[in-house]
Amino acid sequence: MTHPFSVQAGVLQIGGVDLRRLAARAGHTPFYVYDRSLVDARIRALRQTLPHGIELHYSIKANPMPAMVHHLAARLDGFDVASAGEMMLALDAGTRPERIGFAGPGKSHDELRRAVAAGVVIHIESATQLRLVTALGWEFGVRPCVAIRVNPDFQIGKGGMRMGGGAAPFGVDASLVPALLLELARQEVAFAGFHVFWGSQCLHAPTIIQAHRQSAELVMRLADNLEVPPAFINLGGGFGIPYFPGEDPLDFDAVGEAMHDWLPGLHRRLPGTRVVLELGRYLVGEAGIYVCRVVDRKVSCGETFLITDGGLHHHLAASGNFGQVLRRNYPVLIGNRLDEPAQERSHVVGCLCTPLDRIADGAHLPATSIGDLVVVLQSGAYGRSASPTDFLAHPPPAEMLV
Template sequence: MKPKGPIPPYFEAGAAGRLAIGGQDAEAIAAEADTPCFVYDAGIIATRLAALRAAMPAGLGIHYAIKANPFPPLLAWMAGRVDGFDIASGGELRRARAAGMAAARISFAGPGKRARDLEAAIAAGVTLNLESEGEARRALAIGERLGVAPRCAVRINPAFELRGSGMRMGGGAKPFGVDEARVPALLRHLIAAGADYRGLHIYAGSQALDAQAIIDAQRQAVALARRLDEALGAAAPLVNLGGGFGVPYFAGDAALDIGAIGAALAETVAGEAARFAIELGRWIVAEAGVYLTRVVDRKLSHDRLFLVTDGGLHHQLAASGNFGTVVRRNYPIANASRFEAPEAAVATVVGCLCTPLDRLADEVLLPETAEGDLIAVFLAGAYGASASPAAFLGHEPAAERLLGAAPERP
């Protein structure tokens, strides 16, 4: 038997002993949406956003990195609740705009921005987080051709890294951002060339669960921004401190202490002239999502029980362990049809793809599970549907549903 990750604290059994999501019976949701499907609970996202606002210093901008979950109804719900969207492509720009987010509140980071995407962003008035001197050159040329001053911030590749992060995106040779030492010259060039200077962006890593590591990285980022302001003789209008806030996916992981981060950040930015923002994806949405898939077959091989589902890694690649993890570990998983039943059998839950990589859970303890039961894979709200190879083997894409997003009455 192998351990599974902790089920987020927002889920409980409904009246029939089945999993409830946003107060609705998982079976009823699956009957309406069909399986496999991703279900996102806006109530959980609202709870997390409120906790984040309460923990962070007043006035700190909270931006949502839409790459984590760009489901259009979720973006439309989110647009009025965060201070900005971070986008990474022309496609995300279109989704952000369709969701109603004002262009002035959108920032565009990411290497390899194509000319047509730069042009669309500049024309719309989106802030570019420039990743290189070459990108700055291209942006300035497009701005000149369009007759607009491009809104430009510079993404810095800092000399420090975010310790303990699942994905390191700063420190040493990286394709992201401009090496710290070359930033002052680039900033001077941008301002002299007539760009609309919007500030600095420092994104050092992702999926960190150690609050102290984030506190240290934020302190270093603020100090770096101060040094750059001094070198330039001009204050950055906005310093985007990045994010990296992780969530507990696996056995032994503990929730990040955002209270400690907020308290330390309040001290770090006290007395600073600049405005600050953080940009988070998974911390805001990961725990709000559940991937529901139905058991199609139940079979034994060499005394090992396999539950074969109608889903798999083509929808939820991350749970199979093939998205950014070195060692495969089990995501939190449950039998949604028998959420309250005692765990009684060790089973390996696989998808319907003919590859041994397609494992949703490896030798986990579950209740006695029958064909037709619904399996819930938690932590599916971030890097799920949009981060999985949906076209692989020609299966249908998973349905997506956002629950609890009805507009509030004034």
């Protein structure tokens, strides 16, 4: 797999800095490092391709590193959060409350209380949430700002992780939204818009195009009986990045071209309504790497094992999620031997006492020695924060934004 990073004298460069210098800066391995210039380049490409006026929000759960959130706050139009902790990250980055959307099917009473007090837009996912938010508004003497997260009445056709359509814990079934809108109109809340999140990690452009069109059509139907158009519709994200052999990058140009076709019709039906894309992995996933160090090398029954100081406790997704998915290798490099040919077939494993702690199975790598740096690409999203860092009580990895 090709990668967006530069190489000098056989050593990977991140943000123009030699990988070995980054290891010294981190103070220890393992660590994550993210290249802000690659994040910025992805944002510029999106702005150039999408129709004018499309807003870009960052889904903080993809990578909640505070430095990353602060970096993106100055470059994007808002944030989508899924907990009170993420909400505070967005607020601490200087984002206006009305530019923060709080989604999630299991918001606690305390989280809703803090969200109402902060003035963020609460994405309602049930009638119960609406009533709790209304009561909290009375308590604080404010009109909470809410949107309705819609469980769409369609399903994505190919690829990705389904987040809506059919029975789901997320959102309000499209068929039940009209009744909820009637109840909402009787409550002392301010209605802001709709959120339709159909899926994630999709690499198939025609599927995304179809989902966008159907989401827009659904929202236009739901908004027919509103006195004024919604302030915004959030179409979710769904844009994936390739992780495994045989996967091709998303044809985003095709997605952008299709948006130019259907967006005018939505604006005619809903004048003044802002359209939001909520992206996470697509913004930061390819801009980050995970780095660990080979601490031992051994041969067992004729097979070579490279044992590192990292593993599934730091990068659960790369290890195969505790064996719950078909095991496939994330792209793995020996970061300080990129000018050397692959000479051996090795298993790269972590330091934990479980056979599930695998970083790469049967990877074709250069001849690797103790002290070399193993690099896992495509690690900018759902890495450190999505991993069981307390497992076996090893120290957590460092993080750097360069």
